[in-house]
Amino acid sequence: MLSCALLVACANGFQSQEPAAAPPPAPANASLGDPGAWTSTGRDAAEQRYSPLTQIDQKNVDGLGLAWSYKLDVDRATEATPVVVDGIMYVTGAYSIVSALDPRDGHELWKYDPKVSRDVDRQGCCDVANRGVAVAGGKVFVGAYDGRLIALDAKTGAPLWTADTVIDHKRSYTITGAPRVIKGRVLIGNGGAEFGVRGYVSAYDADTGKLDWRFYTVPGDPSQPPENEAMALARATWYGDQYWKFGGGGTPWDSMAYDPELDLVYIGTGNGVAWNRKVRSDGKGDNLFLSSIVALKPETGEYVWHYQTTPGDSWDFTATQSLILADLSIDGKSRKVIMQAPKNGYFYVLDRTNGQLLSAKNFVKLTWSSGIDMQTGRPMETPDADWTSGPKLIFPGPLGAHNWQPMSYSPQTGLVYIPAQQAPALYAPDNSQTFKGKGLWHLGSQPIALPEKPKELQGIADLYKGQLVAWDPVAQKAVWTQDYATIWNGGTLATAGGLVFQGTADGRFVAYAADTGKKLWETPADTGVMAGPMTYTIDGQQYVTVEAGWGGAFPLALGGISTVAAVKPQARVLTYKLGGSATLPAVDLAPETLPPPPPVTASAKVVGHGRELYNRYCGMCHGPDAMSGGVIPDLRYLTADKHLLFNGILAGAYASKGMPAMMDVLSADDADAIHQYLIQRAHDLQKQLAAGSGKAGG
Ligand SMILES: O=C(O)c1cc(C(=O)O)c2c(n1)C(=O)C(=O)c1cc(C(=O)O)[nH]c1-2
Ligand SMILES: [Ca+2]
Numbered sequence: 001m002l003s004c005a006l007l008v009a010c011a012n013g014f015q016s017q018e019p020a021a022a023p024p025p026a027p028a029n030a031s032l033g034d035p036g037a038w039t040s041t042g043r044d045a046a047e048q049r050y051s052p053l054t055q056i057d058q059k060n061v062d063g064l065g066l067a068w069s070y071k072l073d074v075d076r077a078t079e080a081t082p083v084v085v086d087g088i089m090y091v092t093g094a095y096s097i098v099s100a101l102d103p104r105d106g107h108e109l110w111k112y113d114p115k116v117s118r119d120v121d122r123q124g125c126c127d128v129a130n131r132g133v134a135v136a137g138g139k140v141f142v143g144a145y146d147g148r149l150i151a152l153d154a155k156t157g158a159p160l161w162t163a164d165t166v167i168d169h170k171r172s173y174t175i176t177g178a179p180r181v182i183k184g185r186v187l188i189g190n191g192g193a194e195f196g197v198r199g200y201v202s203a204y205d206a207d208t209g210k211l212d213w214r215f216y217t218v219p220g221d222p223s224q225p226p227e228n229e230a231m232a233l234a235r236a237t238w239y240g241d242q243y244w245k246f247g248g249g250g251t252p253w254d255s256m257a258y259d260p261e262l263d264l265v266y267i268g269t270g271n272g273v274a275w276n277r278k279v280r281s282d283g284k285g286d287n288l289f290l291s292s293i294v295a296l297k298p299e300t301g302e303y304v305w306h307y308q309t310t311p312g313d314s315w316d317f318t319a320t321q322s323l324i325l326a327d328l329s330i331d332g333k334s335r336k337v338i339m340q341a342p343k344n345g346y347f348y349v350l351d352r353t354n355g356q357l358l359s360a361k362n363f364v365k366l367t368w369s370s371g372i373d374m375q376t377g378r379p380m381e382t383p384d385a386d387w388t389s390g391p392k393l394i395f396p397g398p399l400g401a402h403n404w405q406p407m408s409y410s411p412q413t414g415l416v417y418i419p420a421q422q423a424p425a426l427y428a429p430d431n432s433q434t435f436k437g438k439g440l441w442h443l444g445s446q447p448i449a450l451p452e453k454p455k456e457l458q459g460i461a462d463l464y465k466g467q468l469v470a471w472d473p474v475a476q477k478a479v480w481t482q483d484y485a486t487i488w489n490g491g492t493l494a495t496a497g498g499l500v501f502q503g504t505a506d507g508r509f510v511a512y513a514a515d516t517g518k519k520l521w522e523t524p525a526d527t528g529v530m531a532g533p534m535t536y537t538i539d540g541q542q543y544v545t546v547e548a549g550w551g552g553a554f555p556l557a558l559g560g561i562s563t564v565a566a567v568k569p570q571a572r573v574l575t576y577k578l579g580g581s582a583t584l585p586a587v588d589l590a591p592e593t594l595p596p597p598p599p600v601t602a603s604a605k606v607v608g609h610g611r612e613l614y615n616r617y618c619g620m621c622h623g624p625d626a627m628s629g630g631v632i633p634d635l636r637y638l639t640a641d642k643h644l645l646f647n648g649i650l651a652g653a654y655a656s657k658g659m660p661a662m663m664d665v666l667s668a669d670d671a672d673a674i675h676q677y678l679i680q681r682a683h684d685l686q687k688q689l690a691a692g693s694g695k696a697g698g
Pocket of ligand 2 (some may be wrong): 193194271272316318
C-alpha cells in the first residue's frame with residue numbers, strides 16, 4: 001500500500017513523537033468499526049491480522065508483562081487464534097475443546113468439550129489440532145476433529161445444533177480449521193488428503209445447522225457425469241481412475257477470506273492423494289483444484305475463478321496457507337489483491353476480482369522450481385523436482401516454506417510478516433501404492449529413515465531453519481528478516497503501534513519493530529509457540545494474547561531431530577498488558593530419565609525389519625527412528641510395565657489415551673519386531689547419553 005519512500009517516512013515518524021501519518025484503514029477492513037475488536041480468526045473478513053490499536057507501541061512495548069494465563073487441558077497441538085466478541089474471549093485447544101474466558105483476567109466462564117473420541121488420532125496427519133472458532137449472532141461455531149460442526153450458545157456454552165460434515169465415514173476425514181460465518185452461513189472445510197478423501201467446503205445455515213451448499217475441490221466418480229461445470233473443468237485435468245479410489249484430495253483444511261464488496265469467498269485447497277501424481281493420475285494433468293486459491297459465491301458455493309499455485313502437485317505443496325485481502329498500489333494503480341505464501345515457497349499477489357496473477361517471487365531458497373512464468377502463470381519446474389522415478393532431496397518439503405502459522409499484513413508499513421522456513425525433504429517413490437483403507441497414509445512415497453551417525457543426523461537437523469520475513473508484496477522482496485534456530489515458529493500479528501508479535505519454536509514470545517525488524521521485547525513462554533497472536537481492548541486497556549503450546553506436523557513427523565525446539569509442550573493462553581505483573585506458573589523443564597532398557601533378544605535382521613515397520617506405521621507421530629519431538633511419547637523411554645504391556649497397547653489398550661489400535665495392519669511378529677527395534681534404540685540412546693552426546697527427553 002505504501003511505497004518504499006513512504007516506508008522510510010513511516011520509520012522516521014516512529015523515532016519522533018508523532019507517527020508520520022495515521023494508518024490508512026484498508027477498505028476491506030472497513031466493516032469492523034471498533035478498533036479494539038478481534039471478532040474472527042483473522043480479525044476480520046480480509047484476514048489481515050492487523051490491529052489499529054496503538055496503546056502498546058514501539059516506545060513502551062518493553063513495559064509489557066503477563067496480565068494472566070489460562071491452562072488448556074491437553075498439551076498437544078495448540079494452534080488457535082482467540083477471538084473476543086461482546087466482552088468474551090473464546091479459545092480452543094487440542095481435541096477441539098472450547099473455553100470462554102473473561103478477557104480482563106482470564107477466568108473461565110464456561111468450557112465445552114466435544115468429547116472427540118481419542119481413537120481418532122490415526123485419522124489425521126498432523127496432530128489433533130484446532131485453529132479456533134467463529135462467533136456470530138450469539139453463537140460460537142467450532143469444527144470438532146472428528147468432523148462435527150457444532151454451534152454453542154455464546155453466553156453459556158450450551159450446544160445448540162450439531163452437523164456431521166463427513167460425507168463418508170469409511171474415510172479419514174478430520175476438521176482442524178476455524179469456521180467462517182458469511183451471510184448467515186457457517187463455512188467449514190476438512191482435512192485428510194494424506195489418507196484418502198475427497199476435499200470440500202460445506203456451508204450450513206447458522207441458525208439451524210442445515211446444509212446449504214457444498215463445493216467439492218476435486219472431481220468425483222469418473223464413471224458418472226461431472227456434478228457441475230466446475231467439476232467438468234476439473235475432470236478434464238485428471239487421468240485414469242485411481243484418483244477416485246484414493247479420493248483425490250484437495251482438502252481445504254485451513255484458510256478462507258471474504259470480500260463483502262465483491263461478494264466473493266476465497267478458499268485455499270490442499271494437496272492430492274496420493275502425493276505422487278504417477279500413482280493418482282497416471283503422472284499427468286494439472287489435477288484441478290489441488291493446491292489452488294478458488295473464489296466462490298457465498299450464497300451458492302458456485303465457482304467463480306481459480307488460480308493453481310502448484311499444477312499437478314506431487315509434493316504436498318498445499319495452498320491452504322493464510323489468504324490476505326488488501327488494496328495495494330501497483331504501477332500507480334490501486335489493485336484489489338489477494339496474497340498467499342503457500343508451502344511451495346512463492347509469494348503470490350493476485351487480482352482478487354478475477355484471479356489474474358499480478359506477481360510471484362520466492363521468499364526462501366527453492367530447488368523444485370526456478371521461477372514463475374508470468375505468461376502462463378505456472379511454476380517452471382527444475383529437473384530436481386520430479387521424485388516419482390527416484391529419490392530426490394527437494395527444498396522445500398511437505399512441511400513447507402510456510403505452513404498454517406498465520407502471516408499478517410500491516411497497511412501502515414505495507415509489509416507482510418511471513419513465518420517462513422527452510423524445510424527440505426527427501427522424497428522417495430512407491431509407485432505401486434494402491435488404496436488400502438481408512439487410517440492409513442497414502443502418499444505414494446516411502447517412509448523416512450534418518451542417517452544413524454550422529455554427525456550426519458546433525459547435518460540434516462542443520463538444514464532446518466526458521467525465519468521471520470518482512471516482505472514487501474509490491475516490490476516482491478524481503479525488507480528485513482529475523483533468523484531462528486529451527487523451523488515451526490509462530491504466526492504473526494501486526495499492529496498500528498508499529499509492532500509485529502511472534503512466538504518462537506524455542507519457547508519465546510517476541511515483539512519487533514514492524515518497519516525495521518529490531519527486536520524490542522521478549523518474554524519466555526516455557527514452551528514452543530506456534531499459534532497466531534491477537535490483540536484487543538477492553539475497558540480502555542490493550543491486551544496481547546497468544547496461545548502458547550507445541551505440537552502439529554513438525555514435532556510429530558520430524559521434531560526429534562531438532563535439539564533447539566526441545567521445549568516441553570505446555571498448552572496455555574498467555575495474555576500481556578503494559579505493566580502486567582502476573583507470574584507464569586512454573587513448568588518442570590527437567591529432562592526425563594531413561595528407564596534401563598531390557599536386553600535385545602532378536603537378530604539384527606528382525607531389528608532392521610522392526611525399524612522399517614516402525615517408520616512406516618509409528619514414525620509419523622512418535623518421530624522417525626524413534627526420536628520423538630516431545631509431544632507424543634518417545635518410545636525409547638518405555639518403562640518396565642509398558643514393555644510388558646507392549647502388544648496390548650498395539651491392540652488398543654491405550655486407545656482412550658490417544659494411542660490407536662494398530663493390529664489391523666501388524667501381525668504379532670511385526671509387533672515383536674517393532675518392540676525389539678525400540679529396545680535397540682533405547683540402548684543406542686543410553687550409550688549416547690553416557691558419552692554426553694545424546695539429547696535427553698526429546
Ligand atoms: O492434506 C490435508 O488434508 C492436511 C490436513 C492438515 C490438517 O488438517 O491439520 C495438515 C496438512 N494436510 C499438512 O499437509 C500439513 O503440513 C499440516 C500441518 C498441520 C499442523 O497442524 O501442524 N496440519 C496439517
Ligand atoms: Ca497435506
